[in-house]
Amino acid sequence: MVHTVQFLHSQTRRDIRAELSIQADMASASSLLSEDQFLCSICLDVFSKPVSIPCGHNFCKACISRHWQDKEECQCPLCNEKFNKKPKLCVNTTFRDVVENFKKLRVVAKNDLLVKPGQVPCDHCLGTKFKASKTCLVCLTSYCEIHLEPHRQVATLKEHKLIDPVLNLEKKICKKHNRMLELYCRNDCTRVCILCTEHRTHHTVPLEEEYEEKKVQLEKKKLEAQKMIQERQKKVQEINEIMQFKRKDKDEAVENSLLVFNNLVISTQSQLAKLLNVIEEKQKAAERQAEVLVIELEKEISALQRRVHKLECNSHIEDHLQFIKSFLSCSSSSPQTKNWSDISISGQLYVEDLRRAVVELEETLTKETERASQEFRVCCSKIIAEETIQKKAQPVTDLETLPEGVKLDTIRQQYTVDMTFDPHTANDLLLFSADSKSVRTSHLWWFENEGMHRFNRYAYVLGKKGFSEGRFYYEVQAARKTGWDLGVVRESIRGSKTLTPNPRSGAWIIRLRNNTELKALNNTPVKLAFTKKPVRIGVFVDYEKGLVSFYDVDAATLIYSFTDCLFNERIYPFFSPGPSEEGVNGAPLLLSPATESTVWKQLKDFLVLIFTVIALVLILQNE
Structure with a gap:
């Protein structure tokens, strides 16, 4: 141990002297010496334990020994001078020191000598800093090639763990235990040392192992993204x-x-x-x-x-x-x-x-x-056929994978149905248009026709079509209205004298009142916030998924969704234009017509235009 300390002290003194003169040596060495002067002509590598033979040429001791082995007569491999007696081979210590110094200069030169911004400096260099070659996890110090020599020669230092240079080493050392933060705590997502007791119950792994694992995951995610x-x-x-x-x-x-x-x-x-x-x-x-x-x-x-x-x-x-x-x-x-x-x-x-x-x-x-x-x-057969096929095919699209802006457009294109009101399910409080596409509340209240399928005491009405499977979508226009109810209900609710609109009773409804209060009538009512009152409301139902969704069509945004609905029977669209409120809420609810083939609609409009033009020509001619 004493010998090791003495060696380190002497080695450090030599390194300091070498460091102070290394830049001058580099300049002179690079101008006066070339690598060829330090190469063994047998192994063609830099001399290792160089020896000089009588003719004056130098070789590695091991190389010339192997060359003369089992030979009766010895001669120089370069000049072929013969020696009567096999020369005694002794290491040329002076030349060896020159060679070793050249090796160091070459190593330093290959490692760009001076440290550059972003590189790890050697902690032992005084004055001008050289670039670190390794960091010792035991000494917690970074070394350049010159100062790393003891770790390569001293037996006890050879056991130290060396890693690639680490920048800002002080930030990666535990301040409490003065040890390298070699572990990673998965619970707290931080670096810890092996002595940090507060993390003993946590899931810790070697930092390098976690790094490699995350690197593999990153590559996997990168491949997935690609x-x-x-x-x-x-x-x-x-x-x-x-x-x-x-x-x-x-x-x-x-x-x-x-x-x-x-x-x-x-x-x-x-x-x-x-x-x-x-x-x-x-x-x-x-x-x-x-x-x-x-x-x-x-x-x-x-x-x-x-x-x-x-x-x-x-x-x-x-x-x-x-x-x-x-x-x-x-x-x-x-x-x-x-x-x-x-x-x-x-x-x-x-x-x-x-x-x-x-x-x-x-x-x-x-x-x-x-x-x-x-x-x-x-x-236009191809274009019309495409539209017809798209409507008839009705593929079961995975709507959840679609971007929000595309989702509503897809629903409207694939699942829109032509809906009308069923006046037979409403009392005489409601007034309907001839095509059953419009409904409003009367100012006068009377109850004459109380059929078994009518809502006798409420301004409610059901849609004409009922559904027991698949998906369907319809739109309601509620311009100039301050109140309305929209949704779907079970068939068994038809004709009920009392109705508590919530999922428990078989009703999935949203309600607007006083032009500002919008609620989803869940088992516990949910108040819905909005910046602009919806005027066109789209209602989408997925029977198998138990889903009822309401959309603001103009804003293309979701208002509310009832999920995990237990329909259990046929369901019908549900509507209420709301109380008239002395005429303030007197505007009708309008059902939007199902869209027909765009091409055929334009064709029909075009033909109507032709007839109109011809009729005008005839009228003008008669006049």
């Missing part, structure tokens, strides 16, 4: 390919639709031109007939005017006999005239011809429209 990225990239590619096909289908549909429309317009213009031609021809015939009749009438008028003049002259004859003879002469020579009371322009024939032409145009337009309708269906 897999998810690849899946999403594949999905993006699929979507882009689908959209490319859809664009192609759209272009074809547009091109074919324009062709059909142009053909329809040409046909319509042709039939309209025929009608106008008929009208024009009839007008010309009527004008020719009128001209002939006017000429004849003008001739008769001239003759009658002459007769009037002659009669006027006779009226001035004073001789009675002469007057009588003149009158008889005029009476016998009266001009020939027609009875014009029954003569007129052939208007009836004109009207009949025009009516016939219009009927013919209408029939042609009907045929052309039907043909165009069929051609439009063919043109």
Whole structure:
């Protein structure tokens, strides 16, 4: 032990001297010495225990001994000088020190000598710090290559555990026990030393082991994330390919639709031109007939005017006999005239011809429209078929995996049903529209018809359709209303004289009152906060999952969900427009219609527009 301490003291003194002169030595060594000068020509490595033979060449003692072994005559491997007697091999101590110093300089040079920002400095270097090569967990000190030599040569120091250099070592030492924080406490998520008693009952593992384990987990999660990225990239590619096909289908549909429309317009213009031609021809015939009749009438008028003049002259004859003879002469020579009371322009024939032409145009337009309708269906068949397939397929989508913004859109597209009110389940307090899509509360309260399926004392009504399986969704518009009830109830509640709306009694309902109070009528009512009163409310039911969810459709946000619902029987949508509140809450509840095929709806609107344009043309022409 004393010998070890003495060795360390002497070694430290030598290291200090070496450190003070190492930079100068480095400069001179790098300029004057080369590595080739310190290489053994036999092993081609730096000399180890170099010896000099009589010819002056140097070799490793072990190398030259092996070279001369079992040889009768010894000679130099370099110059081939022969020696009569095998030379005695002694280590050249001076040259050995030079070689060892060169080794240190080379090690230092290879380790970049001076410490750089972010690197661990040697704790034993004075003045200029060298980069640490190892950290000793027993000495709790970091060493450069020069100061690490004792740990490689002294037996007791060789047992110390060396690790890669550790930065900020003082932060990784237990201040209480002055030991390395080698353990990791999983309970407190912190580093501890082996002597920290407050963590003995906790789950502790070696820090390095925890590090390796977490590193493996990190790689696993990274692989999972990369897999998810690849899946999403594949999905993006699929979507882009689908959209490319859809664009192609759209272009074809547009091109074919324009062709059909142009053909329809040409046909319509042709039939309209025929009608106008008929009208024009009839007008010309009527004008020719009128001209002939006017000429004849003008001739008769001239003759009658002459007769009037002659009669006027006779009226001035004073001789009675002469007057009588003149009158008889005029009476016998009266001009020939027609009875014009029954003569007129052939208007009836004109009207009949025009009516016939219009009927013919209408029939042609009907045929052309039907043909165009069929051609439009063919043109847009792919798009319409896609929409039809999407609605009929009704795949069971895992809604929980969808992003919130996409979830409601998917529900609306796949599960919307066409819902109407069932007036037979309501008393006379409620007023319904003819299509049973609108309901409001009457200002007058009376109870005449008390059927067995009616809510006799409440402003409640059920939906027409009931459900005992699957998923369904409908929307209710509640604009300008200050109160309402919406939800679903069991079939057995129909006609109940009393109703306590909560899941225990078979009702899953949310309620708005006074325009500000929104509650979920759970077994214990839940007050629901909102920044803006919902105007369009979507109700979604998953019968098998026992789920009833309410959505603010305009904001695309979830209002509330009843989970683990025990339906046990057929369920019906439930509605109440609420009390009228002296007319303040008099606006109706409206059921939104189920959306039809977008393409077909646009096609129907387009055909209606065509009929409207044609009708306007005909009206203007008649005027």
